[in-house]
Amino acid sequence: MNNRRKVSLILLTLVLSFSLIFMGCGSTEKVSDNKDLKTVRLNEVVRSIFYAPQYVAINEGIFADEGIDIKLQTGWGGDKSMTALVSNTADIGLIGSETSVYVVKQGSNEKIINFAQLTQTDGSFLVSRNNIPNFKFSDLKGKEIVGGRRGGIPQMVMEYTLNKNGITPNKDVDIIQNIAFDATTGAFKGGTGDFIQLFEPNASKLEKENNGYVVASFGTEAGKLAYTVFMATESYLKDNPETVQKFTNAVYKGQIWCANHTAEEIANSIKSFFPEDDLDIIIKAVNRYKEQESWAPNPLVQKEAIERLQDVMIKGGELDTKIPFEQIVNNSFAEKTIKEIPLP
Incomplete structure (x- = not known):
């Protein structure tokens, strides 16, 4: 096969690949x-x-x-x-x-x-690395939570909920805030933190993979x-x-x-x-x-x-x-x- 034909096939493959990607990401x-x-x-x-x-x-x-x-x-x-x-x-x-x-x-x-x-x-959930059937917020003491960015409403709702339940953020529990939003799940699966704050579908996906367990809802805890x-x-x-x-x-x-x-x-x-x-x-x-x-x-x-x-x-x-x-x-x-x- 000559080089020109090879290049043509490669370009065609790339075009088809990108087309499939965008078809998958789009709506119906x-x-x-x-x-x-x-x-x-x-x-x-x-x-x-x-x-x-x-x-x-x-x-x-x-x-x-x-x-x-x-x-x-x-x-x-x-x-x-x-x-x-x-x-x-x-x-x-x-x-x-x-x-x-x-x-x-x-x-x-x-x-x-x-x-x-x-x-x-709030639409986020507290996910534990280990199954805790009768979770209490006091179980967070001495642990690490993978959270969101400082100043974002998910992070503020988490801290509001912790304080409401007698847990002082970054004193009773450490909150990790230096991980990009779309990288937190991977970091948690890789061993970072004892708990993580996640939206759906990531929370349910971790449960299905046996990589985490939803133990609390920040939406329920914080109210309207x-x-x-x-x-x-x-x-x-x-x-x-x-x-x-x-x-x-x-x-x-x-x-x-x-x-x-x-x-x-x-x-x-x-x-x-x-x-x-x-x-x-x-x-x-x-x-x-x-x-x-x-x-x-x-x-x-x-x-x-x-x-x-x-x-x-x-x-x-x-x-x-x-x-x-x-x-x-x-x-x-x-x-x-x-x-x-x-x-x-």
Whole structure:
């Protein structure tokens, strides 16, 4: 075989390989009759079953029926997703609402506004290396937890929960915070830490592999919070009110869909976003989130939930005074959505 033909075959193989990769990572969105779609660049902070209503709204054709074509990006970190928003490489972000507070505190000229809430609890779980049938938070004393980055809401909720249960972070228990979010599971499997804070499906995957055991839910322990919210720059909301309204409508319909379908049905709908995970893992993770009511029933950003989140930030030492609700929240789109879209 001559060199030119070898090169051609190699290039063809690479093209086919990349095509298969992107086919596996994409959605299986149902085709809509609406051909005049408005593109929205959506940046999610991580890829997690925690965001199931969003994936349902994509794969069930709900966004498309509203006239929106979602171009989904995954930031793998609140700081990265926020950077995408402020640099105009994303139109809307699905991020922890604490990031909008940080932007205001930093004195940015462009405010980031929360306009539609997706989740109302923390979505992470405490996973132990060893099976502890009757786990108590006192079992953490003298141990190490692989946690999240300092200043992120998962880390602050963990510390809030520990303090609530009489455990002083980095005194009674060491928290490892210098590992990248997408590398923590591998580090834990490699022997780092006695416990780890994980979202789904990673928590259930460790259990299936007998590499870990879920012993507590931070969502259950910490209660209702304005946890993960759709947000955009103030100027984007002002310049694109019709698009934002349709986007919010789709979010609500995705929330309603999840509320009225079984874990198995939800898992089958979102499976394409988790091509490497077995269906039983996805079903188990969906069940966990449904049982602890992690998904908000509607997109309205609750004032009490924002206040509570800022309480967590203050107790975590990341905030000195609260930002007024009206500076970081615009509920007009959610209010209109709830008024005009009837429940089934």
